[in-house]
Amino acid sequence: MQITLVRLDQLRNEPDVNEDRLDNTAAAALALSAREDGLPVRDEDIASAWSGALDAPDADINITSQQLEAVSDYFDIAEVPPHPNTLVQRFGESVDMPEELVTVAHRLLQDAFALDPTVVSGGPSPAATAGGVLSLAALVNGLDDNYEQSALGKVSGTSEVSVRNRCQDLQELLDDRLGNDRYRVVPASQAPDQPSDESQTDSADEEAATAADGAGSDESASGSSGSSGSSSSSGSSGSSGSSGSSGSAGSSGSSSSSGSSSSSGSAGSSGSSSSSTTTADGEAVLETVQSVYPDELPTTTNVAETHDTSEAAAEGALKALADDGAVQRKRAGSVDVWIPAGADENEAALTVDAVETEIDALVEELDIGSSTRLLARGMVSDAVEGADVEDAAELAATTVVAAARMSGGDADIVEVAGLRSFEPRVIAQWLDTLDEAVDADIPRRDPEDIVEDVVAELGLSEAVLSESLRSLDRFDGDVDEFTAAELGAGAVLFAATIGQTQVEVDRLAAVAGAETEYVTSAMHGIVVSLCMALVRGDIEYEDCAWTTELLQSELTPTLGDSETGRAIAIAKAYTAGREGQYVDDQTLDVLRGD
Structure with missing residues (x-):
């Protein structure tokens, strides 16, 4: 929803967008x-x-392929x-x-x-989700050996890891509902219509209603056993000695394929076993790295899964391969990625994937909503130009901070x-770059906004607020040397200091979203x-509320x-x-030792 709102803001600024057709375009x-x-x-x-949300009773909204292409x-x-x-x-x-x-996969x-x-x-990606739902359909019907995740990863243009992760996510969501008979294979003649290609001429209303009933059904067969030749859902029991792959139990005599993972909570009978290993085979690991890249970043975690x-075992195998020159280790943000030797290294694509x-x-980690994640991801392709994978x-x-702000929330930079x-200032500096690269308005706070927020949060006086804003107005230093948070907090610290107001610098900095040392x-x-402006004559002595407090008090040695x-x-x-005998800039430079 948030990314749609951002896009609508862009459309409103397009001169050739017909206002009368804006609702169709927005839809x-x-x-x-x-x-x-x-x-x-x-x-x-x-x-x-x-159409139903519009005030006009005769409103007729249509979404055509031509409109989709134009938008x-x-x-x-x-x-x-x-x-x-369609996928x-x-x-x-x-x-x-x-x-x-x-x-079944559609359902x-x-x-x-x-x-x-x-x-x-x-x-x-939607392709990974499509592959995952097909894998889950095969799994609950005991056909996962026939339709392996590696094959689905290949046809979907993703990877075995992506398909497996999506399958597990959906399996955990649907949980014991997977025992419902609506997910069992039935003859095609008995199956309800499913959404077709771009025309989408299916009976979606019936399917959606059925889906909602099935999703909330109390008929889930948690604890039921699968019939001969098929696999029951998560929570069902397989026969003695069977082992389940990807979290479900197989039918009598079935076993998980080599390398597949068994998720927690999988149901198997007493004594069942998985195919997990404690060491990673170097040749198999290299094959995984080569098959995953460049569609997905081969990370230590992915290889281990x-x-x-x-x-630790996966990293050991990867390090050995790196020592042999078979892979190259590269730092991508906070993780290590492993690039096959001789691979065509597309730095931009690698950076996008890493970001x-x-x-x-x-x-x-921040427990932020998925809409913010999607909005952040939507900015990446425009923002990575000129960025290194290490960034x-x-x-x-x-992008997460920007997306949170664009969504009407706020992510604490600190x-x-x-x-x-x-340091937090790195994000503030990157926001400038992102603001230029992305065709969207990222809410930004200027130093004056920071002052007002900090004074209100700390319960400081109107006098501190006024002096803080006045000092910012008179500041003629290099504004690019500090972030807005640092400069605003610095102004508050200055005003509080000369006004003999006790303030905890660390808390002031935290409220502003800056590091203490930069606020100072x-x-x-x-x-x-301010001192140089006074001496140059840019500020009149009589107009300075701080001269006595700053220059003739015991504060000076502490500053x-x-x-x-x-x-x-x-x-x-x-x-x-x-006073009145102003000093020129050249003399000031000499006096200051510049």
Whole structure:
């Protein structure tokens, strides 16, 4: 929703967008966003809901392929994303799945969407979700050995890891509902229609209603046993000695394939075993790295999950391969990635993947909504130009902060930076770069906003507020030397200091979203700027509320470094009977030792 709102703001500024057709265009933009998120919502349903929300009773909203293409052009989207149901159908046919099993996959996707759309949209791509739902359909019918995740990863253009992760996410969401008979393979003649290709001429209303009933059904068969030749859902019991792959129990005599992982909570009988290993085979690990890249970043975690081993064992195998020159180790944000030797290293694509991986990790750590994650991801392709893969963590943190602000919330810069190994000011500096690269308005706070927020939060006086704003207005130093948070907090610290108001610097800095040392430096910069402006005659002595407090009190020895001390000394000499005898810049440079 948030990314759609941002796009609508862009459309309103397009001179060739017909105001009379704005609702149709907006509905098409929402349909595009839904497709990008992998949400199985029909275009007709979006149009109908939009029409119903309008005041005009005769409003008729239509979403056509031409509109989708036109809106895609406005947003520089290379092509109209395929509908998620189209992807499921296409990938199922590519691995020769029977239509009955593809029908089950459609149901699984629709029911998952009815339960929690954020889980459906939470994957790396709609293609990965389509592959995952097909894998889950095969799994609950005991056909996972026939339709392996590696094959689905290949036809979906993702990877085995992505398909497996999506399958597990959806399996955990649907949980004991997977025992429902609606997910069992039935003859095609008995199966309800499923969403078709771009025309989407299916009976979606009936399917959506059925999906909602199935998603909330009390008929789930948790604890039921699968019939001979098929696999029961998560929570069902397999026969003695069987082992389940990807969290479900297989039928009598079945076993998990080599390298597959068994998720916690899988049901098997007493004595069942998984195929997990404690060491990683170097040749198999190299094959995994080569198969995953460049569609996905081969990380230590992904390799460990693929081979059902510990990260330490996976890293050991990867390091050995790096020592042999078979792979190259590269730092991508906060994780290590392993690039196959001789691979065509597309730095921009690598950076995009690394940033998106970091965004996903940060959003999970910060417990931020999926809409913010999607909005942050949407900015990456425009923002990575000129960025190195090593900058991934910084850029990801910045896009998350920007997306949170654009969504009407706020992510604490200090908290976000604290999750990674860089200072909050890095995010503030990257926000400038992001603001220029992305065609969207990122809410920014200027130093005056910071002053007002800090004074209100700390309960400081009106006198401190007024003096803080006055000092900012008179500051003529290098504003680019400090972030808005640092400069605003520095002004408050200056005003509180000369007004003999006790304030805890660390708390002041935290409220502003800055580091203490930079807030202190900003205050020193303000002191130097004001003193020099006084001596030059830019500020009249009588107009300075701070001269007595700053220059003739015991505060002076506690302020600043040597540069600040020299500036104060010059101002003191000037106020000792030489008021009105202004000093030129050249003389000031000599006096300051510049």
